[in-house]
Structures are given as structure tokens and as C-alpha cells.
Amino acid sequence: MVTINSIKRGIVIDHIEAGQGVKIFNYLGLDKADFTVALIKNATSKKHGKKDIIKIENVIDFDLTVLGLIDSNITINIIEEEVIIEKIKPELPKRVEDIIKCKNPRCVTSVERDIVHRFVLVDRKKGQYRCEYCDEIYHFLEV
Known part of the structure; x- marks a missing residue:
């Protein structure tokens, strides 16, 4: 069994539609990252049954527009000292x-x-x- 710990500083992309996490992972180029990254597929979700989650142990800059296009239901949590300091809900751009x-x-x-x-x-x-x-x-x- 693999344990995924909380992250001290970075980004958690949560509530990704199950199966869509890999699209976001690839778009962000996380396969080439030299820092800790976790792609969690088919995690249990109370709302949707299953969801994907991406945990990034680093602060990176990325375009929220594309994330809103891939899945407008996601939540982006900015983490500092293991605490969520900001929640971002991207929308479909006009x-x-x-x-x-x-x-x-x-x-x-x-x-x-x-x-x-x-x-x-x-x-x-x-x-x-x-x-x-x-x-x-x-x-x-x-x-």
C-alpha cells in the first residue's frame, strides 16, 4: 500500500473528474518534474463517486484557462506550511x-x-x- 502524505508547500488540484487527471498532469508537464508529484486516480468522492487528485510539492505557474477547459469543476488549493491558504475555482473562459x-x-x-x-x-x-x-x-x- 502506498501512502500519500500531505504537502508542506505547493498545489493540490482536487475534484478532477475521474480519468481527466492524466490530461491535466500531461498539460502541466508534470511527467518531467524534478520535484514530488502525485497523480491519484479514482479516489473516493462523496459527490461524484470517484475523482482524480494531483498533488504538487512545489509552486508552479500555469494557465487556469486550460484547467477550466479540461474540467471546470476542479478546485485548486494553494498550500503553505501544510495549510490551504487559497482555494481557486477556475471557470470556462468566455x-x-x-x-x-x-x-x-x-x-x-x-x-x-x-x-x-x-x-x-x-x-x-x-x-x-x-x-x-x-x-x-x-x-x-x-x-
Whole structure:
């Protein structure tokens, strides 16, 4: 049996939908980290049955926008001296740039180079975004 201790200083990303933790882990490049990191999969959750958790024994800088896109139900806990000093709840951003890539072959972003891929949130419940150039609809997790 493996014991995962509390962390003294760092970040705990909690309430990740079961199975989505590895996406966040990879996005943050934690597989290359030279500090202690724990990816806990399928932990028991009172609300959702199961959840993933990531514990990072370090303070790192990352884009909350992408974390909100991957899973808008997560909680990011900032830890100092083994105490949560701040809780952050990322939301789906109203607008994203160069995170989602339009795959429509007729879109100007498919033809022209160096054009910023811009998407606008059109359905918060479904997590759907519309390309500003061609109006193609995407769900972030499908991309």
C-alpha cells in the first residue's frame, strides 16, 4: 500500500473528474518534474463517486484557462506550511485563443499561417465553443 502524505508547500488540484487527471498532469508537464508529484486516480468522492487528485510539492505557474477547459469543476488549493491558504475555482473562459485549434479545412486558420485561433463560449453547460472565423462548433474535450 502506498501512502500519500500531505504537502508542506505547493498545489493540490482536487475534484478532477475521474480519468481527466492524466490530461491535466500531461498539460502541466508534470511527467518531467524534478520535484514530488502525485497523480491519484479514482479516489473516493462523496459527490461524484470517484475523482482524480494531483498533488504538487512545489509552486508552479500555469494557465487556469486550460484547467477550466479540461474540467471546470476542479478546485485548486494553494498550500503553505501544510495549510490551504487559497482555494481557486477556475471557470470556462468566455473566450480562448490558441488553445483550441479549428479543424475546418475551409477556415482561414487552416489556410493562413500565424493567425490566432479564436473561440467564443456559446454553451456553458455543454462546454461548446464557436470559431470566430468560420462559426464551427467544438467541445474542448473533442479537440
